[in-house]
Amino acid sequence: MRTLCASTLLGEFFVIGFAGLVAMRTSDLPTGTVWTVCGVAMALCLLLCGVLTRPGGIPLGWALQLGLIASGFVVPAMFFLGACFAGLWWASVHFGRKVDEAKAQRARLETRPDTA
Numbered sequence: 001m002r003t004l005c006a007s008t009l010l011g012e013f014f015v016i017g018f019a020g021l022v023a024m025r026t027s028d029l030p031t032g033t034v035w036t037v038c039g040v041a042m043a044l045c046l047l048l049c050g051v052l053t054r055p056g057g058i059p060l061g062w063a064l065q066l067g068l069i070a071s072g073f074v075v076p077a078m079f080f081l082g083a084c085f086a087g088l089w090w091a092s093v094h095f096g097r098k099v100d101e102a103k104a105q106r107a108r109l110e111t112r113p114d115t116a
Contacts, residue, residue, distance in 0.1 A: 001096025005061065006049040008092045012068060012085050013045040022075050029074065041067060058093055065089050 020038035024031055044064055051057045065086040072079030 001093060001100050002052050004092035004096040004099075005052050005058075005089070008085065008088045009045045009049050009061070009064075011088070012064070013042050015081055015085065016041045016045065016068070016071075019071060019075050019078055019081075022077070023071075027074050034074075061089055061093075 016038055020034055023029065023034045023038075027034065041064070044060075048057060048061055048064065052061070065082065068085055069079060069082030072082060
């Protein structure tokens with residue numbers, strides 16, 4: 001799960017940076033405000049890559065997804081991109097857990113002595 005979720009977060013890191021460039025040009029917000037918000041969100045993406053397996057890592061990722069969708073109020077294209085990344089986040093968590101379960105089951109089968 002960690003690999004899939006971290007890949008999604010790294011993609012979001014770049015999208016947030018590009019959205020900051022767009023917001024800087026198209027919104028009435030001060031440049032410092034845009035880059036403070038984008039910088040915090042980008043740092044959160046990187047920090048979440050390291051704490052995904054700890055308690056609260058996945059819910060923090062969902063909070064980031066909601067924030068990404070809400071950024072559509074500043075850059076309208078982010079409504080769509082945020083929804084796409086929320087879908088990717090769901091798929092990363094869902095299928096990542098399935099892969100982890102399959103790996104654990106395979107490891108149990110490999111360590112079990114043969115009864116033949």
